[in-house]
Amino acid sequence: MQDALLRFARNRLALLGAVVLLLVLTMAAAAPVLYPAGAFALAGPPLQPPGGRFLLGTDTLGRDVAAGIVYGARTSLMIGVVATLAAVVLGVLIGAVAGYYRGKPDLALMRITELFQTIPSFILAILLVAILSPSADSEIAAITLVSWPGIARLARGEFASLGGREFVLACVGLGAGDGRIVFRHLLPNCASPLIAVGSLLVANVILFESGLSFLGLGDPNLMSWGLMISAGREVLRSAWWICTFPGLAIVATVLAINLIGDGLNEALNPRLRDR
Amino acid sequence: MRRWIYAGGRLALAVPVLFSIAVLNFFLIHLAPGDPASVMAGEGGSATPEYMAMLRHKFGLDQSLPLQLWHYVVNVATLDLGYSFRNDEPVLTLILDRLGPTLLLMGTAFVISVGAGILLGLLAGTGRNSWRDGASSILALLASATPSFWLGLMLIVLLSIRLGWLPTSGYETIGSFYEGRAYALDVGRHLIMPALSLALFYLALYTRVMRASVIEQMNMDYVVTARAKGQTELGIIFGHILRNALLPVVTMAGVQAGNLIGGSVIVESVFGWPGIGTLAFAALQGRDLNLLLGIFLVSACVVVAINLMVDLAYVALDPRMDM
Numbered sequence: 001m002q003d004a005l006l007r008f009a010r011n012r013l014a015l016l017g018a019v020v021l022l023l024v025l026t027m028a029a030a031a032p033v034l035y036p037a038g039a040f041a042l043a044g045p046p047l048q049p050p051g052g053r054f055l056l057g058t059d060t061l062g063r064d065v066a067a068g069i070v071y072g073a074r075t076s077l078m079i080g081v082v083a084t085l086a087a088v089v090l091g092v093l094i095g096a097v098a099g100y101y102r103g104k105p106d107l108a109l110m111r112i113t114e115l116f117q118t119i120p121s122f123i124l125a126i127l128l129v130a131i132l133s134p135s136a137d138s139e140i141a142a143i144t145l146v147s148w149p150g151i152a153r154l155a156r157g158e159f160a161s162l163g164g165r166e167f168v169l170a171c172v173g174l175g176a177g178d179g180r181i182v183f184r185h186l187l188p189n190c191a192s193p194l195i196a197v198g199s200l201l202v203a204n205v206i207l208f209e210s211g212l213s214f215l216g217l218g219d220p221n222l223m224s225w226g227l228m229i230s231a232g233r234e235v236l237r238s239a240w241w242i243c244t245f246p247g248l249a250i251v252a253t254v255l256a257i258n259l260i261g262d263g264l265n266e267a268l269n270p271r272l273r274d275r
Numbered sequence: 276m277r278r279w280i281y282a283g284g285r286l287a288l289a290v291p292v293l294f295s296i297a298v299l300n301f302f303l304i305h306l307a308p309g310d311p312a313s314v315m316a317g318e319g320g321s322a323t324p325e326y327m328a329m330l331r332h333k334f335g336l337d338q339s340l341p342l343q344l345w346h347y348v349v350n351v352a353t354l355d356l357g358y359s360f361r362n363d364e365p366v367l368t369l370i371l372d373r374l375g376p377t378l379l380l381m382g383t384a385f386v387i388s389v390g391a392g393i394l395l396g397l398l399a400g401t402g403r404n405s406w407r408d409g410a411s412s413i414l415a416l417l418a419s420a421t422p423s424f425w426l427g428l429m430l431i432v433l434l435s436i437r438l439g440w441l442p443t444s445g446y447e448t449i450g451s452f453y454e455g456r457a458y459a460l461d462v463g464r465h466l467i468m469p470a471l472s473l474a475l476f477y478l479a480l481y482t483r484v485m486r487a488s489v490i491e492q493m494n495m496d497y498v499v500t501a502r503a504k505g506q507t508e509l510g511i512i513f514g515h516i517l518r519n520a521l522l523p524v525v526t527m528a529g530v531q532a533g534n535l536i537g538g539s540v541i542v543e544s545v546f547g548w549p550g551i552g553t554l555a556f557a558a559l560q561g562r563d564l565n566l567l568l569g570i571f572l573v574s575a576c577v578v579v580a581i582n583l584m585v586d587l588a589y590v591a592l593d594p595r596m597d598m
Contacts, residue, residue, distance in 0.1 A: 115292060115295050115296075117530065117533070118292060118533060118575070118578055118579065118582065119296060119299070119533060119571075119575045119578065120533040120534070120536045120537045120571070120574045120575060120578055121533060121534065121537055122534065122537025122538065122540060122541070123536070123537050123540060123555065123570065123571050123574055124571060126540070126555065126559065126567070127303060127564075127567050127568065127571055128303070128306075130559055130562070130564060130567060131303060131306055131307045131564065132306075203420070207420075207422055210422050210425075211422060211423075211424065211541050214422075214424050214541065215541065215544065215556065215559065216559070216560075217559075226422075229424065229425055229428065233428065233545075236428060236431060236432060236436070237436055240432050243425070243428050243429075243432075244429070244432075246425075247421075247422065247425035247428070247429065250420075250421075250422055250425065251417070251420045251421050251422075251425075252420075254419075254420035254421075255416060255417065255420035258416065258419060258420055259416070
């Protein structure tokens with residue numbers, strides 16, 4: 001583990017990503033202090049250009065764009081982390097059952113996984129959120145439902161390759177139950193690839209969420225970057241800043257998480273470094 | 276011969292996939308709050324009571340759930356996706372009318388992303404750690420972090436509003452009545468920005484896959500053999516490495532087909548491109564759930580068809596399939 005940390009720290013791009021993500025996290029945590037009135041509060045005259053009293057300008061209703069970005073960071077990170085965790089748990093459960101038991105459960109579960117990888121995930125997510133009515137919960141549910149298959153396939157491969165090892169046979173011989181073997185002995189052994197892929201998934205989930213909220217499927221009570229961009233579309237010609245800054249926030253955050261994910265991947269799975 | 280048996284097997288596999296998607300749709304209808312008949316009629320409240328009664332009868336909504344599922348699957352299998360009262364047209368007609376522009380957009384984005392991805396990946400992989408590698412890595416990193424809809428809006432600001440080079444939205448210049456080559460050029464001008472916005476993310480993906488694949492192939496024994504025979508480096512790259520390195524990209528292109536059609540939904544709504552994405556956006560605004568379900572079903576069929584084509588491409592590219 002120490003080695004991995006060291007390898008990670010030596011990767012300059014990954015460190016840059018960590019610094020940017022730390023900034024975004026600080027911004028999100030400090031939101032109520034920076035803008036106590038909230039993201040939806042009217043702060044001044046509408047369509048003020050950036051600079052001057054408002055660092056990033058104001059939108060069509062006179063809301064501060066900077067406040068929106070800070071509160072949007074909370075929404076993006078919250079949904080990104082929660083939906084990723086849910087997808088990883090679901091994917092690992094399915095992958096563990098398939099990879100550990102093999103045979104018929106494996107066949108059935110992998111068919112379902114392939115089905116979910118075939119269907120257009122964004123359209124399925126739109127449908128689900130539209131049916132459940134837009135809220136943070138339904139966004140998380142929809143994103144989880146379309147994000148688990150990749151994790152499940154990875155987990156299945158890992159569990160299947162560990163399945164016949166001596167230490168597993170020893171556990172069976174000592175009378176350990178399936179649950180104990182899977183969670184106590186196998187899971188820690190395939191944690192590294194799961195952590196690396198999971199961290200990259202956070203970035204994709206944030207992109208996915210911004211798309212949903214751009215289409216008006218975000219939580220109406222939470223400010224989000226996608227929502228800000230869609231609100232600024234109408235005045236793109238005269239007020240470029242309303243769309244531009246939230247988009248830059250998405251790019252910076254997703255880029256940072258991708259860099260961290262790549263760094264973790266190289267640090268935790270040094271065998272893959274040559275690829 | 277054996278490769279065609281394989282292709283036939285893939286074709287047969289598409290049937291259960293389509294069946295499962297229909298079943299999934301059925302459960303989604305029942306997940307929606309309220310009467311399934313009102314979901315299928317489209318929640319605009321614009322359906323007539325007679326139509327609702329007809330729906331209840333046709334889908335056997337007063338019968339047991341398995342029977343209802345049977346009715347639904349039979350209707351889907353006979354291409355009856357219901358009627359959209361909001362648009363006053365059958366759902367299938369609505370979707371098929373819009374499918375052409377979507378396929379044009381997807382196809383163009385696909386060609387751009389795969390073509391440029393292969394090229395950039397080849398440049399990066401053959402010149403590992405050179406400036407070419409660095410530049411294409413930076414491009415790939417940025418592209419994979421940029422949301423397509425935002426990129427589209429920024430392209431509009433730059434290329435349409437500031438520079439005035441390209442039209443901001445739509446499929447053709449309204450009221451121009453171009454014909455033949457002039458019409459194709461006009462549509463092409465409208466196509467550039469949506470296709471670029473959609474392609475960039477996938478371009479990054481294919482660049483990374485191609486780079487890794489080229490690097491892997493460069494260490495293979497056959498490359499050493501070719502070099503020992505006196506083959507030039509360019510000859511090795513284009514005669515030996517390229518074809519072998521393409522396989523993972525083809526696989527990835529098949530996997531990404533579903534995401535490409537999902538991405539085109541959002542890009543279309545940015546550019547007012549008259550495909551199924553704009554239709555889906557309108558259905559969303561009008562809460563026409565049945566139309567959305569139909570779009571989901573048809574786009575899933577498109578993905579299955581693309582996957583089949585990818586399988587066939589694989590068969591053509593990889594002679595080992597014959598073994």
